[in-house]
Amino acid sequence: MHQNDGHIIKELGVACPDCGSELLLRQGRFGMFIGCSNYPECHFIQSPNKQEEPEQPTQASVSCPECAKGTLTERKSRFGKAFYACDQYPKCKFAVNHPPVEGHCQYCGFELLVEKKRASGTVLECASRRCHKVQESE
Ligand SMILES: [Zn+2]
Ligand SMILES: [Zn+2]
Ligand SMILES: [Zn+2]
Incomplete structure (x- = not known):
């Protein structure tokens, strides 16, 4: 098999929508692309950016x-x-209204902070109902 159109990076295990042959991720002169393993008979080509869904940032x-x-x-x-x-609900009824962030309150030592959006930027606040102090940024 003579291919001068870029070397194979990996086999995608996905069938070509045009001819049913396997699609390959290739590195060509102009960057990565997805091509058909049946090339040059089949000229199917696709940008790899369209193929790969952007990964959702998973909430830690x-x-x-x-x-x-x-x-x-x-x-x-x-x-x-x-x-x-808390996923132990109804045994545990702990809940916060803002995205939780792992950390310790600088004032009361409570083991959770929350992220709050302010006009001036994002601040971290103690998640304790009795404290709610905004944390000093280092
Ligand atoms: Zn094809
Ligand atoms: Zn809990
Ligand atoms: Zn606190």
């Missing part, structure tokens, strides 16, 4: 500061507002 799981067993997971309230509740 933050453990519940109250029961230390559960993790805080994103939920939607009846009004469509996001909040973050």
Whole structure:
């Protein structure tokens, strides 16, 4: 097989929509592209950017500061507002209204902070109902 149109980076295990042969990820002179293994008979070509879905940033799981067993997971309230509740509910009723961030409060030592959007930027606040102090940024 003589291919002067870029070397194979990997076999994608996906059938060519034109001829049914396997698609290959190749490195060509002008960058990466997806080509048909049946080339040059089949001229199917695709940009690899279109093929690969952008990865969703997965929310890091933050453990519940109250029961230390559960993790805080994103939920939607009846009004469509996001909040973050302990997955041990109803055993544990801990919940916050802002994205939880792992950390310690500089003032009371509470083991959870939340991220709040302000006009001046994002701030971290203590998640404790009794404290709610904005953390000094280092
Ligand atoms: Zn093909
Ligand atoms: Zn909990
Ligand atoms: Zn605090």
